[in-house]
Amino acid sequence: MSSKDPLHGVTLEALLNALVERYGWAEMARQVNINCFKSDPTIKSSLKFLRRTPWARKEVEEMYIASLDEPETRNDAPADSPWANWQAKNKE
Numbered sequence: 446m447s448s449k450d451p452l453h454g455v456t457l458e459a460l461l462n463a464l465v466e467r468y469g470w471a472e473m474a475r476q477v478n479i480n481c482f483k484s485d486p487t488i489k490s491s492l493k494f495l496r497r498t499p500w501a502r503k504e505v506e507e508m509y510i511a512s513l514d515e516p517e518t519r520n521d522a523p524a525d526s527p528w529a530n531w532q533a534k535n536k537e
Contacts, residue, residue: 451510457502460509461491467512477504 452460464473465488474482479501481494495502 451513452506455509457495458488458492460506461488461495464505464509464512473505473508476508477501 448454468476470482470486474486479494479498481491495505
């Protein structure tokens with residue numbers, strides 16, 4: 446019998462790595478306004494913060510669950526790059 450919980454068996458580290466791979470730190474910081482995603486973000490510092498801050502962990506888990514239903518998209522160019530739109534358009 447399998448669990449209906451999408452977080453069952455997913456560690457916080459695996460969840461965080463999946464979100465970073467999918468969205469990148471800048472988009473994660475935009476969606477969940479916490480400093481560990483904005484200021485010199487690392488997996489280690491984010492895990493430490495999320496383990497000690499239940500409301501932030503809940504928001505990140507909700508973002509992960511929502512990402513499971515979305516088709517995978519990620520813009521590899523930095524948001525402040527003047528070429529970002531051109532690079533995204535030429536990838537297609």
